Amino acid sequence: xxxxxxxxxxxxxxxxxxxxxxxxxxxxxxxxxxxxxxxxxxxxxxxxxxxxxxxxxxxxxxxxxxxxxxxxxxxxxxxxxxxxxxxxxxxxxxxxxxxxxxxxxxxxxxxxxxxxxxxxxxxxxxxxxxxxxxxxxxxxxxxxxxxxxxxxxxxxxxxxxxxxxxxxxxxxxxxxxxxxxxxxxxxxxxxxxxxxxxxxxxxxxxxxxxxxxxxxxxxxxxxxxxxxxxxxxxxxxxxxxxxxxxxxxxxxxxxxxxxxxxxxxxxxxxxxxxxxxxxxxxxxxxxxxxxxxxxxxxxxxxxxxxxxxxxxxxxxxxxxxxxxxxxxxxxxxxxxx
Amino acid sequence: xxxxxxxxxxxxxxxxxxxxxxxxxxxxxxxxxxxxxxxxxxxxxxxxxxxxxxxxxxxxxxxxxxxxxxxxxxxxxxxxxxxxxxxxxxxxxxxxxxxxxxxxxxxxxxxxxxxxxxxxxxxxxxxxxxxxxxxxxxxxxxxxxxxxxxxxxxxxxxxxxxxxxxxxxxxxxxxxxxxxxxxxxxxxxxxxxxxxxxxxxxxxxxxxxxxxxxxxxxxxxxxxxxxxxxxxxxxxxxxxxxxxxxxxxxxxxxxxxxxxxxxxxxxxxxxxxxxxxxxxxxxxxxxxxxxxxxxxxxxxxxxxxxxxxxxxxxxxxxxxxxxxxxxxxxxxxxxxxxxxxxxxxxxxxxxxxxxxxxxxxxxxxxxxxxxxxxxxxxxxxxxxxxxxxxxxxxxxxxxxxxxxxxxxxxxxxxxxxxxxxxxxxxxxxxxxxxxxxxxxxxxxxxxxxxxxxxxxxxxxxxxxxxxxxxxxxxxxxxxxxxxxxxxxxxxxxxxxxxxxxxxxxxxxxxxxxxxxxxxx
Numbered sequence: 001x002x003x004x005x006x007x008x009x010x011x012x013x014x015x016x017x018x019x020x021x022x023x024x025x026x027x028x029x030x031x032x033x034x035x036x037x038x039x040x041x042x043x044x045x046x047x048x049x050x051x052x053x054x055x056x057x058x059x060x061x062x063x064x065x066x067x068x069x070x071x072x073x074x075x076x077x078x079x080x081x082x083x084x085x086x087x088x089x090x091x092x093x094x095x096x097x098x099x100x101x102x103x104x105x106x107x108x109x110x111x112x113x114x115x116x117x118x119x120x121x122x123x124x125x126x127x128x129x130x131x132x133x134x135x136x137x138x139x140x141x142x143x144x145x146x147x148x149x150x151x152x153x154x155x156x157x158x159x160x161x162x163x164x165x166x167x168x169x170x171x172x173x174x175x176x177x178x179x180x181x182x183x184x185x186x187x188x189x190x191x192x193x194x195x196x197x198x199x200x201x202x203x204x205x206x207x208x209x210x211x212x213x214x215x216x217x218x219x220x221x222x223x224x225x226x227x228x229x230x231x232x233x234x235x236x237x238x239x240x241x242x243x244x245x246x247x248x249x250x251x252x253x254x255x256x257x258x259x260x261x262x263x264x265x266x267x268x269x270x271x272x273x274x275x276x277x278x279x280x281x282x283x284x285x286x287x288x289x290x291x292x293x294x295x296x297x298x299x300x301x302x303x304x305x306x307x308x309x310x311x312x313x314x315x316x317x318x319x320x321x322x323x324x325x326x327x328x329x330x331x332x333x334x335x336x337x
Numbered sequence: 338x339x340x341x342x343x344x345x346x347x348x349x350x351x352x353x354x355x356x357x358x359x360x361x362x363x364x365x366x367x368x369x370x371x372x373x374x375x376x377x378x379x380x381x382x383x384x385x386x387x388x389x390x391x392x393x394x395x396x397x398x399x400x401x402x403x404x405x406x407x408x409x410x411x412x413x414x415x416x417x418x419x420x421x422x423x424x425x426x427x428x429x430x431x432x433x434x435x436x437x438x439x440x441x442x443x444x445x446x447x448x449x450x451x452x453x454x455x456x457x458x459x460x461x462x463x464x465x466x467x468x469x470x471x472x473x474x475x476x477x478x479x480x481x482x483x484x485x486x487x488x489x490x491x492x493x494x495x496x497x498x499x500x501x502x503x504x505x506x507x508x509x510x511x512x513x514x515x516x517x518x519x520x521x522x523x524x525x526x527x528x529x530x531x532x533x534x535x536x537x538x539x540x541x542x543x544x545x546x547x548x549x550x551x552x553x554x555x556x557x558x559x560x561x562x563x564x565x566x567x568x569x570x571x572x573x574x575x576x577x578x579x580x581x582x583x584x585x586x587x588x589x590x591x592x593x594x595x596x597x598x599x600x601x602x603x604x605x606x607x608x609x610x611x612x613x614x615x616x617x618x619x620x621x622x623x624x625x626x627x628x629x630x631x632x633x634x635x636x637x638x639x640x641x642x643x644x645x646x647x648x649x650x651x652x653x654x655x656x657x658x659x660x661x662x663x664x665x666x667x668x669x670x671x672x673x674x675x676x677x678x679x680x681x682x683x684x685x686x687x688x689x690x691x692x693x694x695x696x697x698x699x700x701x702x703x704x705x706x707x708x709x710x711x712x713x714x715x716x717x718x719x720x721x722x723x724x725x726x727x728x729x730x731x732x733x734x735x736x737x738x739x740x741x742x743x744x745x746x747x748x749x750x751x752x753x754x755x756x757x758x759x760x761x762x763x764x765x766x767x768x769x770x771x772x773x774x775x776x777x778x779x780x781x782x783x784x785x786x787x788x789x790x791x792x793x794x795x796x797x798x799x800x801x802x803x804x805x806x807x808x809x810x811x812x813x814x815x816x817x818x819x820x821x822x823x824x825x826x827x828x829x830x831x832x833x834x835x836x837x838x839x840x841x842x843x844x845x846x847x848x849x850x851x852x853x854x855x856x857x
Contacts, residue, residue, distance in 0.1 A: 204466045206458060209447075213455055216444035216494075223406060223442050224455045225427035283446035 032328075033276055033292045040296065044303035051306055058184050060295075060302045065174065065187040066091070066250045068294035070269035071276075072198040073242025075290045078273050079202075080235045081215040081282030082138040085266050086127060086145035087243050092262030093149040094120045094247025099162030099257035102170060109169060116251070117244035123149060124240015128233030150263060157259040164255050174252035187249050194245060199287040201238075211235055215282025271318070272297050275325040296321070355418060357382045357547040358516050363412030365398055372398040376412075376573045378566055380516065382545040385538060387552065387562035387579070391591055391642075391844075393809070395571040396551050397439060400518050403549075404436040405429040416516070427456075435514030439521045439551075441501050445494030450476035452493050453508045479511050483537055498525045506534065510541070517541060518549045523557060524644065535561055553642050555584045555848050569593050585841065588848070592811060592840040611666070612803040613685075613772055615654065618663035623649050623827040627663070631772065631805060636798045638818030639807040641847045646827040647807045648690065651774045654805075655680040655687040667772075681710070683772075686765030688758075690777035690807075696761040699750035703742050704731040706749050707763045734763040738793070755786025759793065773797065774805040779813060791817060811840045823847055 045052040070087045077084045098116035101107045107115075123145060130141040164170040172178075174187035202208035210231040213221040222228045251257045276293030278285025300321060304314045358380040365373040373395045380386050388396050401407040403414070405423040414421050416432060423429050429436070443452050450472045451458075459471035476489035485503050493501060502525045509517060519538075523531045538548060538561055550562055558565055558579065565582055567574040567590040574590050611630040618627040623646045631637050639647045652658040654665065656674040665672050667683050674680050680687070689695035697706055708715055708727045715727045731745045740759045742752055749757055758778060765773060778794065779787045794817055798804055808814050814821055821838050823831040823846035831846035 204469075206460065206465060206467055209451065209455075209458065209467050212446055213444045213451075216446035217442070220442035220444050221455070223426050223438070225425070225430050226456050227427075283444075 033289055033296065037292055037296050037299065040299050040303065044299065044306065047303070048306050051303060054183070056302070056306070058188070060298050061188040061191070062174070062185050062253070063302065064294050064298040065191040066246050066253070067265065067268050067272055067297060068191045068291060069194050069242055069246040069249060070265060071272040071290045071294045072194055072287060073239035073246075074266075074269050075198065075273050075276075075278055075285055075287060076202065076207075076211050076235050077138075077239045078270070078278050078280060079215045079282060079285040080211045080232065081218060082131065082232070082236070083142065083270070083280075084127065084236070084239055085139065085142040086123060086149055087239075087246075087269050088262040088265035088267075089146050089150035089153065090120055090123045090240065090243045090262075091247040091250060091265060092257075092259060093123065093153045093156075094244040095251035095257040095262075096153045096157045096162065096259055098248055098251055099164065100156055102167045103162050103164055109167065112167075112170075113173070113248050116248040117241055120244025120247060121237050121241040124237040124243065125233060127240065128236030131236065132229040132232035146263075146266070153259040153262070157257065159259060161259065162257040164251065164257075171252050171255040174249045187253060190245070190249055194242065195287055195291050198242075202287055207231070207234060207238065212283060215284075217283075268297060268318075269294075271322045271325070275321065280326070293325075354381060356380060356415075357384075357417065359413075359415040359418075360399070360403070361413045361415075363399060363402065363414075364410045365395075365402060365407060366410055370571075372571050373402075373409075374571045376568065376571070378549075378573075378576075380547040380549060382515075382547055383542045384564065385542060385548045385550050385562045387550045387558045387565040388568065389552070389558065389565060389587060389591060390568035390574075391809075391811075393570070394568040394591070396568055397520060398571075399568070400436060400520055400549065400551065403429070403516075404434055404518060430512055433512070433515035434518070435509045435512040435516070436518040437506055437509040437520060437522050439524065441498075441505055443493050443501055443504060445492070447493060448489065449487055449491050449493055449496075449504050450489035452504055453479070453489075453511055476507075479507060483507055483510060484533060499527060499530060502526055503530070506537075510537065514546065516547050516549070518551075520551045521553065522550075523552065523554065531557070553848055555587065558587070559584070567591055588841055588844045592844055612668060613654075613805075614666040614669075615650075616664045616666075618650065618653055618665070619661050620649060620653055620658055621661050624653060624660075625827045627824075627827075627829050629822050629829060629832060631803050632819075633803055634798050634801050635819045636794060636804045636806055636817050638814040638821040639805060639824065640809075640811060640814045640821055640843045641824035643809065644826075645824040645847065647824055648776055649827070650824070651687055651776055651805065651807060654774065655685060657687075681768065681770075684768070684770045685772040685774065686768065686770035687774045688761050688765070688776060688778065690780055692754075692757055692761060697749050697757055700748055702746050702748055703735065703740070703752070703760060704728060704745040706760050707731045707734055707745075707767060710764050711767045730767065731763075734767070738763055739789075753786055755789050758790055762793065762797075770802075772803050772805070774807070776807045777809065778806060779808070779810070787813075811843055814843070815840065 050056060070091060074084050074087055094116040097119040098112045101115045102109065102112035127142055127145050130136045130145075131138050172186065174185060174190070176186045177183060178186055179189055202211065210221070210226060213224075213226065214228060214231060214235075218228060272293035273285070273290050274280060274293070275296055276286070276289030276291070278289060297318065300318060301314055304317060356379040358378075360376065360378040363373055363376045364371070376395060376399060378386070378388070378399070388399070390396050398407060402409045403423065405425045405428050408424070414423070421432055423432065423434065444455070447455070450469070453476055454472055459468040459475065460466060461468045473489040480487060480489070485507055487496075487500060487503060493504060496504070502522070506522060509519075522534060526534065538550075541548060550558075552558060562579045564576055565579055565587060566576045567587065569591060574593075577587065610633050612633050613631040615630070616628050619625050627646070627650055629637070639650070641647050649658060653660050654674065656676045656679050665674060667685070672683055674683065677687070698709070704727060708731060712722065715723050715730075717723055728745060734740065735742060735745060738759050740752075740756050740763070742756060749760060752760070762773070775794065779790050791813075794804060794806065806814070806817060815835065815838060819835055821833045821835065821843065822829055823833070823843055825847055833842065
C-alpha cells in the first residue's frame with residue numbers, strides 16, 4: 001500500500017476482515033448438511049447392503065432429478081426473499097403442454113421440449129409480475145398460481161394422462177444413457193448440468209448478485225438504483241424455466257404427462273432448499289446446499305423404503321426432517337443477531 | 338482547529354460563483370403533515386453547507402427529494418442553472434447527486450465491494466457476469482484514495498457499525514458526485530474516524546464538490562461548514578455564515594421562540610419518595626450508565642434528539658431489551674425485569690409511540706382493547722369471559738376518561754388518535770399500573786386532541802401515578818414535566834427542574850454542549 005502524503009493519519013480505518021467467520025459459519029452449515037447426507041448413506045448401507053448397489057444408487061439419483069431441478073430454481077426465489085408454491089402444479093402444466101404439443105398435435109420433439117420449458121417460464125413471469133408490480137405477497141400470488149396451473153393442466157388434458165408412446169425418443173430424454181462410460185440415465189446428467197448452470201448464475205452473474213441484494217435488503221437495493229421490479233420478475237421467470245425443465249424430465253421419465261400429479265412437489269422442493277441451508281428470510285443460500293438438500297430428501301425416502309418402512313411413516317419422517325432443518329435455520333439466524 | 342476559509346466566495350476572484358445547486362419553493366406534504374413548505378437552499382461549488390433543525394424540521398425529507406427517493410409536490414431545483422427533475426435514485430446518480438443516508442442502506446449479505454458498486458458492476462461475458470476481481474480491485478483503489486482500511490471481500494453484515502458507515506460513505510464518494518449529501522454521517526463514527534471524514538470532505542471541497550451536511554452536532558458545524566441553513570417545522574428560517582454565527586443563535590433559530598411554555602407545572606410534587614430508581618443502566622447497543630429517579634405523582638420528561646436512547650431506556654425498563662449492567666429499584670426494592678410480563682407485575686405500563694402496532698388491536702372494539710390485558714379478572718372458573726362485568730368496567734372507563742365513542746362496541750380504528758391513546762391508558766389503569774411510561778404520547782394526534790392528552794397526563798399525576806414522558810417536542814416537555822432528563826447518544830447529559838429549563842438549555846444538553854460554553 002502506498003503511503004499517502006496527506007496530513008490525516010491513515011491509522012484509524014479499522015483493520016482486518018471479519019469476513020472469515022461469516023464464511024466459515026456458512027461453510028459449516030453446508031458441511032453439516034453434507035455430513036448428515038453421508039451419515040444417512042452409511043446408516044442405510046449398514047441397514048441394507050442393497051442400498052449401495054449401483055442400480056439403487058442410480059435410482060436414487062434419477063429420483064432426485066425432478067425435485068432437484070425444481071429446488072434449484074426456487075433457490076433463487078427464496079434467496080431473493082420470496083417463496084414459490086406454484087412449482088409442483090406448474091411442473092404438471094409444463095408436462096401437459098409438452099404432451100399436447102407432441103402427442104396430440106404431433107409437433108417436432110424440440111418444439112415440445114422448448115414449449116414445456118417456456119410454459120414454466122411464462123408462469124414464472126406472471127408470478128413475478130403479480131408480486132413485483134401488483135405487490136401481491138409471494139405466498140398468495142403463487143398459491144393462486146398453484147391452483148390456476150392445476151386447473152389448467154386438467155382442462156387441457158381433459159383430466160386424463162397424455163401418453164408419449166407414439167413419440168419416438170421422448171423417454172430417452174430422462175432415461176436414455178447417452179453419456180459413455182458412466183452407466184447413469186440422462187436425467188441425472190440433466191440435474192447436474194442444471195445445477196452447474198444455476199451455480200454459475202447464482203455466484204457469478206448479475207442475476208445472482210441482485211438476487212442476493214434483494215433478499216438482503218430490498219429497500220437498500222432499490223435506493224442503490226437497481227430496478228427491483230424488473231429483477232424480481234427475472235428471478236421468478238428463471239425459477240419458472242427450471243420448473244418447465246422439471247416438467248419435461250418428469251414426463252419423459254413416466255413417458256406420460258399425469259395431470260393429477262404434481263401437487264406437493266413444491267413443498268418437497270422448498271424443504272430441499274431449506275435443508276441445504278438457504279435462509280427463508282432471504283439473502284443467504286447456495287446451489288451446492290440445495291443439491292445436498294435434494295439428495296438428503298431422496299436418500300431418506302429411498303432408504304426408508306428399502307428398509308420396508310411403510311409409505312405412511314416415510315411421510316412422517318420427511319415432515320420431522322423439515323422441522324429439524326427449519327429449526328436449525330432459526331438457530332443460525334438468532335445466533336447472528 | 339480547522340483551516341476553513343471564506344464561505345460562498347470560494348471562486349478565485351472572491352466573487353461568488355454561480356450556485357451549483359439552487360432549490361426554490363420546495364414543498365412536500367404527507368397525509369396529516371406538511372413536511373416541507375416553501376423551502377429554499379443554494380449550494381456553491383466547493384462549499385460545505387450545513388443544514389440544521391430539530392427532529393421533524395424537514396431536513397431528511399428535503400434530502401430525499403433531492404436524491405430521488407421522494408417526489409416533490411412543488412418547487413424547482415436548478416443544477417448549474419438548468420432545471421432538473423430527479424425521478425428515482427438512478428436519475429440522481431446520473432445527475433451527479435450522491436447521498437450518504439442517515440440510516441444505513443447496505444446489503445448485509447453482500448461483500449463490501451459488491452455493496453459499493455451495486456448497479457455499476459464491472460461486467461464480462463456479454464455483460465451477463467460480474468467481474469469480481471475487477472470489482473475488488475476498483476474498491477481497493479477507491480479505499481486507497483480515501484484512506485479507508487477495509488477488506489473489499491468482507492461481508493458487510495459482519496462489520497461493525499462504524500465500518501459499515503465507512504462503506505456507505507465510500508459508496509457515496511465513489512460516484513465522483515458534484516453534489517454530495519451527508520445525512521448525519523458521523524453518528525456512528527469515533528472522533529478519529531470523524532477526523533478522517535473531515536479530511537475527505539476538505540479534499541472534496543478542493544475538487545469543487547458541493548456538500549450539504551446535516552448534523553446535530555454544533556461543534557462539527559463550526560469545524561467543517563461554510564454556511565448554515567436552519568429549517569423549522571418544514572419551513573426555511575435563515576441562512577448564516579458559519580464564521581459569524583454563534584452556536585446559541587443557531588439553536589434559538591432551530592427551536593424558535595414560539596409558545597414559550599405558558600402554563601408550567603408547579604415544581605416537584607410534594608412527595609419526594611422515588612417510586613422507580615434506575616442506576617447505571619447500560620445496554621449492549623446504545624445506553625451507557627443511565628441513572629435517574631422517578632417520584633410519586635411526578636411527570637418526568639425525557640428530552641433528546643432522535644436516536645439519543647430515550648425509547649431504549651423505556652424498553653430496557655420494561656424488559657423488552659436486555660441490559661448489560663445497572664440496577665433498578667421499584668419502591669425501594671431491587672428488582673430484576675427480564676421480560677415485559679415482569680414489568681407488568683411490578684405495575685409498570687409502557688405506552689409505545691407506535692400505538693397502532695404495539696398498543697391497540699385496531700379491528701377489535703373498545704371493550705376488547707380495555708380488558709384484554711386483565712382478562713383473568715373477567716373470567717369465570719370455566720374459562721369463559723364474564724361479558725357483563727367486562728362491559729360494565731369498560732363503560733366506567735369510557736365515562737371517567739371521557740373517551741369519545743358512540744359505544745364500547747365500536748372498533749378502535751374508528752376513534753380519533755386522542756381517544757385511541759385514552760383506551761391504551763385505560764388498559765394499563767385497569768391493571769393497576771402505578772408507573773406509566775409514555776413514548777411520544779401526542780405523535781400523530783391533532784392539535785385539539787393534544788390538549789386532552791395533556792390534561793389526562795396531568796390528572797394521572799395528580800392522582801398519584803408516576804409518569805415518564807418521552808417527547809421530541811420541547812414545548813410539550815416544558816409544559817408538562819416537573820423535572821426533565823435530557824439524553825444524548827445513550828447517556829444522560831442533564832437532569833433539570835422545570836423552573837431552570839428552557840428550550841435553548843434543553844437543546845444544548847441534547848446536542849451535548851454545556852450551556853455556559855454555547856452562549857459565550
